[in-house]
Amino acid sequence: MTEGHLVSIGLLAVMLISAGCALAVKDLLTAAALFGVFSFLTATWFALMGAPDVAFTEACVGGALTTILFVSTAFRTGRRFD
């Protein structure tokens, strides 16, 4: 097992954890932030796989834009999900 494999496994594990936490938490702002974490890790993963264009798009859209839209929607609809 090479060093690259270890980095990949670590990245994917943290991605899984952040995605699961985003589903589990009741506070929508926290969920949006966790989803942003997930998106940035996905972008890192894409960059490691040798797809910088896709990584760039994922970082812009998933990490920044979608998170902002989720946060502003949470402001409109109420912060908690029960």
Add this chain to the structure above:
Amino acid sequence: MGSTPPRPAGGERAPRLRRVLGAAAFPALFLGLVVGMTELPEFGDPASPASTHLSPRFIEEGAAETGAANMVTAVLADYRGYDTLGEAAVIFAAGLGCLVILASGGARRDLPVAGMSNRFGSIVLDAATRTLVPVVLLFAVYVLIHGHYSPGGGFQGGVLFGSGLIMMRLVWGPADASPRPGSDVPTFGLSLRGSLVLASVGILAYVGIGLAAMAFGGEFLNYGTLPLGSDPAHVRELATLGIEAAVFLTVGGTVSLLFDTISIGMRENGVPLGSERGPRE
């Protein structure tokens, strides 16, 4: 529907018929797709047509044919320009859908809004925004122009541009609002209508470049015939830059439109557009 008198049984039969048809159509479509799928080449098969004909052509001839050193840009904006037009149209349609659903009537005015100048405004945020926003906007244009040579292009640049606009709105409040009392911060940025115009201009420019190629004797979105010079690769490079700029406008406009419809548009009950629509109805 409104003109026919209500029938006791017929009123239920039509939906039921539709449901039965839908229930029959779904498995038929599913089976058809599954059968069709078995005809496709194996995933990752090196002997498939895509691997033996298309990929080598894109890799070997792409830079010489399109003038774009970044292969992704060559494929997205030139070889697969039709696909990208569809993607831009989908993004534009999504923005329009949000506008129609969120910014027209029935919006609640008693909820807090994400244009938070009065909630989160502080001198730190203000100074950081003043410093960051020009860099973000300039970087967006750099990403657009440099898409031929490095990762990036119209889509990423457009999202960055829209993010810069959103950042100003988040900290300084909506573009349509009057300035904060006692503040020298100008309200700056696109209005809801400005975003819509920007996105529409982008889509129209994209289609226009495609039609211009047809007008000069080529095919739709096949830029080789455009009268922009003698070197075909250079002509394609310029046309690709035009396409990327069109995508940039579409995505940038739609991104800021999305944020506006979620924050400003809902609060103002669709005022930027609704104020015109009201008297006509």
